[in-house]
Amino acid sequence: MKKILALLAAAALVATTFAFAGCEKKVEDADANVDGEAVEGEVEGEVAEGEDKEAVEDEENAATEDEKEEEKEDETVAEDEGKLVMATNAYFQPYEYFEGDKIVGIDVEIAEAIAEKLGLELVIDDMEFNSIIAAVQSGAADMGVAGMTVTEERLESVDFSYSYANGVQSIIVAEGSAITTVDDLYAEGADYQVGVQLATTGDIYSTDDFGEENVTRYSNGSEAVLALQGGDIDCVIIDNEPAKALVAANEGLVILETSYADEDYAICVKKGNTELLDKINVAIEELTAEGKIEEIVAKYIK
Numbered sequence: 386m387k388k389i390l391a392l393l394a395a396a397a398l399v400a401t402t403f404a405f406a407g408c409e410k411k412v413e414d415a416d417a418n419v420d421g422e423a424v425e426g427e428v429e430g431e432v433a434e435g436e437d438k439e440a441v442e443d444e445e446n447a448a449t450e451d452e453k454e455e456e457k458e459d460e461t462v463a464e465d466e467g468k469l470v471m472a473t474n475a476y477f478q479p480y481e482y483f484e485g486d487k488i489v490g491i492d493v494e495i496a497e498a499i500a501e502k503l504g505l506e507l508v509i510d511d512m513e514f515n516s517i518i519a520a521v522q523s524g525a526a527d528m529g530v531a532g533m534t535v536t537e538e539r540l541e542s543v544d545f546s547y548s549y550a551n552g553v554q555s556i557i558v559a560e561g562s563a564i565t566t567v568d569d570l571y572a573e574g575a576d577y578q579v580g581v582q583l584a585t586t587g588d589i590y591s592t593d594d595f596g597e598e599n600v601t602r603y604s605n606g607s608e609a610v611l612a613l614q615g616g617d618i619d620c621v622i623i624d625n626e627p628a629k630a631l632v633a634a635n636e637g638l639v640i641l642e643t644s645y646a647d648e649d650y651a652i653c654v655k656k657g658n659t660e661l662l663d664k665i666n667v668a669i670e671e672l673t674a675e676g677k678i679e680e681i682v683a684k685y686i687k
């Protein structure tokens with residue numbers, strides 16, 4: 386009996402080792418695919434098989450050089466290229482939004498000020514809000530700056546800088562709505578459809594509170610507001626400043642006086658990238674002391 390158990394344990398160990406190796410490989414491949422270089426290197430290595438030995442060795446050396454080069458790049462993406470890539474979702478006025486074909490806003494100006502202090506050029510990469518953390522994790526972007534709330538769950542995937550702003554989750558309803566305070570949403574027998582931007586804290590909290598079946602997710606706040614105007618949903622839960630901008634730009638909507646949640650906004654970086662995180666934190670401290678952050682905020686929030 387004992388022997389069978391031992392055998393089973395050994396088998397399990399082998400299985401996990403394999404599974405783990407499989408996992409690691411996938412991660413490597415995903416990394417390699419980002420810029421395609423390593424993939425090319427591998428393919429070339431295979432083709433070289435069977436050719437004379439010297440050529441093969443040359444190829445291999447070249448591949449190793451490539452890999453080394455790439456590892457170095459991975460460690461300090463920003464400094465190597467002189468660029469600081471910011472992942473954001475530019476449908477979040479006044480933090481980030483399009484003015485013509487230019488992305489402007491509080492986050493953009495703060496990020497620009499940070500990049501300047503670091504001697505780097507800011508590059509803005511606009512994407513779905515839902516993709517920002519993955520972009521930072523993969524190294525496709527150096528940091529996520531998107532009015533992003535610090536949450537316990539996100540802290541498991543990324544590191545956050547010092548907070549540079551406070552956020553409040555507000556509730557937008559149509560004028561004359563039966564929903565007049567946040568408590569109405571929790572009332573006995575209440576069955577409202579809440580609209581949110583996918584993967585935001587509005588989405589996470591309201592799904593927790595009101596259940597999956599009562600939450601409709603949209604790609605951005607404007608789409609949610611359009612659905613509210615069309616009567617598809619009963620309210621939109623979204624950060625207060627974007628809520629104000631949306632209500633100002635759309636007829637027949639109001640923001641409830643009672644808010645839904647209070648939060649802190651911060652910049653996220655790849656987990657363990659303390660080198661960049663420290664620099665960002667120093668920059669935030671300096672910009673705060675210089676009154677620069679306040680100045681930027683005052684420009685957009687009257």
Ligand code: ARG
Binds near residue numbers: 535587
């Ligand atoms: N503060 C909310 C969150 O972190 C919403 C942020 C949405 N930001 C944006 N750029 N669309 O989940």
